[in-house]
Amino acid sequence: MNHNVVILGSGPAGMSAAKALVAQGIHPTVIDENGKSGGQIYRQQPDNFTRTKKQLYGFDAKEAEQTLDEWQAIQPHVTYLPHHLVWNAAGNTLYLFDQQRPKYKELHWDSLIIANGATDRILPFSGWTLPGIYTLGAAQIALKNQGCVIGSEIVLAGNGPLLYLLAWQYLKAGANLKAILDYSGFMDQCKATTKLLHAPKVVYKGVYFLTELKRAGVKIVYNARLDSANGDKKVTGIHWHKEGESKASHYIECDSIAFGYGLRSETQIPDLLGCEFYYHEQYRDWLPKLDNQQTTVPGLYLAGDGSGIAGVYAAKLSGEKAANQILSSLNLPVSEHASSAIDKRLGHYTTFSYGLTKAFPFPTTWAANVSDDTVICRCENVTAGDIRATVHNKGAEEMNQLKAHCRSGMGRCQGRVCSTAIHELLAYETNKPIDAVGRIRSQSPLKPIPIIVEEELADEHH
Incomplete structure (x- = not known):
């Protein structure tokens, strides 16, 4: 055929x-x-x-x-x-x-x-570009691919299932976990149980991970909010607070941090x-x-x-x-019976996935609280203050308009890392619904390509 x-x-x-x-x-x-x-x-x-x-x-x-x-x-x-x-x-x-x-x-x-x-969903905090700070996915790649952990005093933060899976994997690898700072509340996870039980095997694993971490004495803090990372040439600690407390109420010394808020x-x-x-x-x-x-x-x-x-x-x-x-x-030929069974099982996992969004809710107040000095687009070194100034001084109200004015999302990653944060901040600053500010248009090359490719393309077109 x-x-x-x-x-x-x-x-x-x-x-x-x-x-x-x-x-x-x-x-x-x-x-x-x-x-x-x-x-x-x-x-x-x-x-x-x-x-x-x-x-x-x-x-x-x-x-x-x-x-x-x-x-x-x-x-x-x-x-x-x-x-x-x-x-x-x-x-x-x-x-x-x-x-x-x-x-x-x-x-x-x-x-x-x-x-x-998918890729990690990132909502930056001040100092997140310091050496020693990783996404949760990157920290997992280091362990799975190279058999190493990211540091000797590690803080894991954010929310989502990967947070606890990675913590358990690092625990089993002998890593020194200083703390798990979970953005979610424990009651968020409890209230989502009905939907989560559409994938009972996955829930069992999650409960097991949590039990093993607590048994090992790993510090787990719910409703934790990241404020800023300390360090000059490398991260040396993290300031954080619990929901309802003043900023930077707590500090943990560490030499590495992995964070993320689920996947996109x-x-x-x-x-x-x-x-x-x-x-x-x-x-x-x-x-x-x-x-x-x-x-x-x-x-x-x-x-x-x-x-x-x-x-x-x-x-x-x-x-x-x-x-x-x-x-x-x-x-x-395709079996109708098998296809129906696939649809039924996918329905359960869809319900389960909606349960995850309840158990690990998106940080909807992030845009209101992120400091002006926080780098949002690290490729182009665009800060939250730069984005706010572009919105209020130049009238940018749409993602690609904002990109044209201040280069947010214009760098090597083409917005793969920063687009969620830009999206949230733009919607907040323009006081628009989140779906009304559009999305960054994808452009080629999607990822950096070596010069040899450009030379070959030039040869083919001349």
Whole structure:
């Protein structure tokens, strides 16, 4: 069959989609920026590392091993392109950079499943750009990929499930956790129980992590608010307060901090390809419109956390569902019973994901309280004060208008790190609803590309 199916991402969603397609005789091309499959949750260690699956994945060791074994089994029927960065997309073409050769490539697709996951959601505090301060996701990568922790006296902060998963993983690795500063309240998590129990296995893990952390004597503070980090050439401590207290009421000495407020979907490529977006109230984010995993662009599907944050089990199911949509479009057999079962289970995980937004609520008062000196866009060194001045002195009322005036979101990350914070601050300062200030338009290159790519492009066009 002359129909080129491409999958972007070889995490749980991408691997699940590939498996379903191969089962029906489709030979997909799978692209991944990383050198090995697995995504973040099943991230594999370098070849010369010898940690066991249990050490790497904990509770998820058996599932991780099974998923990765199934992936290896279909390799003869897949064109796998690791170390390939997608830096642009237009029409039915992906523009790739092979990071090993290095070489520029173009790849045509007839059907495309984007399963490139999510990234940390960041709300900055004063001093957060000091060396020794990481996102929660980066701290987890250090442990999973390189077998190291980020410091000798560590504070973990923010909220979301990753906060406690990472804390438990660091505890098991022998790290010295000075404190966990949870933005959420304990009652927030209790009140969300009904929705969370739609994924009982995940809830059990969370309770276990919390119990083990308390048993080990790790300090856990609820309703904690980060104020500022101390340090000159490196972080030396964190000022914080509890909700209702005055700022900087407390101080913890530390040499490293990891923080984040849940995850946000990676949606730059769907944006470049012309997908229609809508503002999702529960996720507090702009997401592509979907109908059974299909976007408003024919032949383009989303799966995994890139279509909404619901966890690894939902990611696998959505990957399979996206693959089934492609199979149906090609008049290949798809079990109605299996499809109905997938929809039913996805419904449970969607309810669970809404429960997470209640258990770990978004810091809605952040924009009102962030100090003027806090760097919001670190690529361009744009502070909260710069954004406020641009709004009130130049009349900026929309994300791209603000970007044009003060360069917020114009740097190397193209707003991947700072867009949430800019969005919140702009809405607050203009006194507009959060969905009324728009979103940053994605632009190529999505990530920095080496000079060799630019040279090859110049050669091709002259």
